[in-house]
Amino acid sequence: MNRIINKWYKNHALIYKVILFLSTTFFIVYLFPKSGKFKYSFDKGKPWQSESLYAPFNFAVKKTKEELDTERRIIIENSPIYFNVNSNIKEEVLVNYKNKFNSVFVDSLTRNKLQLYAIGKSLLDDCYKYGVLDEKYDYSNDKRAILLENQVQKINIVFSQLFTLDSFKSKTEQKLISSGFSNQQAAFNTIINDILKPNVTLNKSITQKALQEELDKVSLARGSIEKGALIISKREQVEGEKYNILKSLEAEYESQIWSATNYNWVIFAYTLLVALALLMLLLFLRKYRMDVFLNNTKVTFIFFNMLLMILLTTLIINYDAKFVYVVPLCVLPLVLKAFFDARLGLFAHVLTVLLLGFIVPNSYEYMFLQIIAGIVTILTVSELYKRANLFISVGQITLIYIIAYFAFFVIHEGSISNIRVETFGMFILCGLATLFVQPLIYIYEKLFGLVSDVSLLELSDTNTKLLKELSDKAPGTFHHSLNVANLAEASANEIGANAMLVRVGALYHDIGKMKNPTYFTENQSTGINPHDELSSTESARVIINHVIDGVEIAKKYNLPDRVIDFIRTHHGTSLVYYFYSKEKEYDVSINDEDFKYPGPKPYSKETAILMMCDSVEAASKSLKEPSSTKIDAFVESIINKQMENGQFLNANITFKEIESIKKVLKNKLANIFHLRIEYPE
Known part of the structure; x- marks a missing residue:
């Protein structure tokens, strides 16, 4: 049992990666829409590239969306509307009319009373011939209307034959004016307002039911293809009826392949492909980014971001596939480049796009656009902490999207007459969403404990609490750190390393000297050297401990691990040579390990640069009567000695880059000592 537990503990990092790999694979497969993929790829207006295609089974030729929409629109336009009629209301209205008329118009006040009464009754008879509506309805005048009395069809008319209160008033006014009774119009309107009642x-429910019955009768197909029939020949143009037949076959094929019989096999095949893609990512990390591969937090971070992009795209496709280009997929390479490097960012982006190719419509077009946009993102975005750079890069990415989409549209359609301008708007929205990468990077820094150039810029401020404390307690060390930072930044720029990272590392690399500042010569202003009272071994231990103390202080102030790496490695495993030589004068058999820094050796270009610049800057203070020749020999001597001791074996830095760094250091030191060119005598 103990052996199993120990084995589990020793391999827990690998076991975690396996669990992460499997869970991510299954979740991605779960997110994929449950529909098959037609094995042939074709585009409208382009030649059929595969061999001649024969129908593999009987299938119906489905109508296009436009055809179905047209049929349904015609049915909706021609579908009748049903009204309930109450015939008893007419008799009630006529009785009320007679009583009200006699009370308003009396013989002593009105002439031709009988004629006026007859006009009103005639109007009411016309009005209630079909009925008066209870409210205004938004139907066309020629819309067919069916009147029901006690749920039985009574009469079939057009909608314009039904009256409303306003239409009846209008007709009444016209009739009174034409009959010479315009003076009685106001009194007659009063009667109408009091007696007129809707009866329709x-x-x-019946209207909707009748409409739905007609819509349900619409056939989704307009023909069928028999098994074995030739659908399309090789190099034949995919257009018109051929295109519709192919789309019908595609839909039928996808519905049949996802039958209960084949479902498990297809899921298994999807799992294999997704697992293969994720495995390629892990193999890439193991071969080219071992430091990332060994860090489970970083591996989780990469998988999480890929999964997030797939999740967002899947949700958008399930909602409406036409909005697929709104998803800011270029956020993925931006984020990974900010925390890692461009190559890893592009590799993960390409794998994500390949996975999304399973589920997006027009997969080739989508993958081409997204991969091109990802490449542009990697090539254009630099120094992300500068806001202008991000805006410029997003503008370029959006422009690439628009140009590539325009080219694809012209290839597919052959013209620009039907181009969809709203798609360009989606690309602009995608660009605006990409700007969210700045707050997203900040969130990721807090969640995953990573560090980006934005954080490095904040740490490079010499007014931070830790650097101010360093300048107060160890002013000489602080000044030394500033000089090293300038040298390291110039060297990093020369060979294309991360200048911001190496500058921050240089500023903090000697913070451990705050614990015992007077034991370091740059802080000794009184002329008293505490090492005079210590043995060489004790002095070496104090000097070596500034690395360990620096790591402890850095952790106390929550400095990122990438910065702490500079503190650990800036002396590598080199000797504290002064005290080592001093002790060796008295004891030839001394143990070298007592005078060595604990390491590790530098394992990146940036940490190697810091080691060179730190050693050169510190030793340059001992130069007497410096000249160009002395400085050149001095720089060569220090760096060559570090190379001979194997301090750069773990760093991915080349001889050519080291020579470039030497050149920068020589020029910088010459400027510091204000040397002029030495002319020959």
Whole structure:
């Protein structure tokens, strides 16, 4: 049992990666829409590239969306509306009319009373011939209307034959004016307002039911293809009826392949492909980014971001596939480049796009656009902490999207007459969403404990609490750190390393000297040297401990691990040579390990640069009567000695880059000592 537990503990990092790999694979497969993929790829208006295609089974030729929409629109336009009619209301209205008329118009006040009465009754008879609506309805005048009395069809008319209160008033006014009774118009309107009642109401349930019955009768197909029939020949143009037949076969094929019989096999195949893609990422990390591979937090971070992009794209496709280009997929390479490097960012982006190719429509077009946009992102975005750079890069990415989409549209359609301008708007929205990468990077820094150039810029401020404390307690060390930072930044720029990272590392590399500042010569202003009272071994231990103390202080102030790496490695495993030589004068058999820094050796270009610059800057203070020749020999001597001791064996730095760094250091030191060119005598 103990052996199993120990084995588990020793391999827990690898076991975690396996669990992460499997869970991510299954989750991605779960997110994929449950529909098959047609094995042939074709585009409207382009030649059929595969061999001649024969129908593999009987299938129906489905109508296009436009055809179905047209049929449904015609049915909706021609579908009748049903109204309930109450015939008893007419008799009630006529009785009320007679009583109200006699009370308003009396013989002593009105002439031709009988004629006026007859006009009103005639108007009411016309009005209630079909009925008065209870409210205004937004139907066309020629819309067919069916009147129901006690749920039985009574009469079939057009909608314009039904009256409303306003239409009846209008007709009444016209009739009174034409009959010479315009003076009685106001009194007659009063009567109408009091007696007129609606007797026709819309029967929504029957109307909707009748419409739905007609819509259900619409056939989704307009023909069928028999098994074995030739669908399309090789190099034949995919257009018109051929295109519709192919789309029907595609839909039928996808529905059949996802039958219960084949479902498990297809899921298994999807799992294999997704697992293969994720495995390529892990192999890439193991071969080219071992430091990332060994860090489970960083591996989790990469998988999480890929999964997030797939999740967002899947949600958008499930909602409406036409919005697929709104998803800011270029956020992925931006984030990975900010925390790692461009090569890793592009590799992960390409794998993510390949996985999304399973589920997006027009997969080739989508993958081409996204991969090109990802390459542009990697090539254009530099120094992300500068806001202008991000805006410029996002503008370039958006422009690439628009140009590439325009080219694809012209290839597919052959013209620009039907180009969809709203798609360009989606690319602009995608660009605006990409700007969210700045706050996203900040969130990731807090969640995953990573560090980006934005954080490095904040740490490079010499007014930070830790650097101010360093300048107060160890002013000489602080000044030394500033000089090293300038040298290291110039060297990093020369060979294309991360200048911001190496500058921050240089500023903090000697913070451990704050614990015992007077034991370091740059802080000794009184002329008293505490080492005079210590043995060489004790002095070496104090000097070596500034690395360990620096790591402890850095952790106390929550400095990122990438910065702490500079503190650990800036002396590598070199000797404290002064005290080692001093002790060796008295004891030839001394143990070298007592005078060695604990390491590790530098394992990146940046940490190697810091080691060179730190040693050169510190030793340059001992130069007497410096000249160009002395400085050149001095720089060569120090760096060559570090190379001979194997301090750069773990760093991915070349001889050519080291020579470039030497050149920078020689020029910088010459400027510091204000040397002029030495002319020959």
